[in-house]
Amino acid sequence: MEDQEILAKFADPAARNVAFNQLVRKYQSKIYWHVRKMVIDHNDADDLTQDTFVKVWNHLENFRRDASLYTWIYRIATNECLNFLSSKRRKFFMPLHDVGTELLQKVEADPGLAGDEIELRLQKAILRLPDKQRLVFNMKYYDDITYEQMAEITGTSVGALKASYHHAVKKIEQYVNEESHLN
Secondary structure (H helix, E strand, O other), rough: OOHHHHHHHOOOOOOOOHHHHHHHHHHHHHHHHHHHHHOOOHHHHHHHHHHHHHHHHHHHHHHHOOOOOHHHHHHHHHHHHHHHHHHHHHHHHHOOOHHHHHHHHHHHHHHHHOOOHHHHHHHHHHHHHOHHHHHHHHHHOOOOOOOOHHHHHOOOOOHHHHHHHHHHHHHHHHHHHHHHHOO
16 A cells, blocks of 8 residues: 555544554564664564554654655654663663673574674674664665665765765774684
C-alpha cells in the first residue's frame, strides 16, 4: 500500500487503526534493523522500535508531508536511538569507550549478529565509531540511503554527512587492517 493511501485512511477516524497497522507492517522491520544496528541489543531495539511507532501514532495527523513518510519515521527512530545511547551513558556515567565495549560484547554473544569472521570484524570496527559516524555509516552502507535523505533525517548538511561517512570508512579500514596484522 502506498504511503498516500495510508495517510488518507489515517485521516478518517473510522479507518485510523487499520491504516496505522498497515503503516507498522510496512516499516516495522526496516526500523527495527536500523535501531538494532545502533543499540545492538534485541530487547532495547524492540523497545525503541515500539517507542518510535508510539510517537508516530501520536504525531501522524500533524505530519507535514515535506519529507517522505519513511524519512520522517526513520528520523524519529534515529533520534530515539541517539537519545537512548546518550541517556545510557549519563545514567551509568560511562565514557564512550565503555558503552562501545558493552555493545561489542553483545555483538560477540549474539550469533545472529556476529555472522562470519569478516562480518564480526566489521561490526567491531563500526562499534568503535562515534554515534553520529556510526549512524551515517549504517544509513549509507546497510540501508543505502542517499545523502539528501540523510540530511532530512539528521538535520545535517550533505557536505558534513559525506565527510562523516569518509571519516567512518577510514577509521573502519584502519581498524580492520590493525586486526588483520594482529591475527
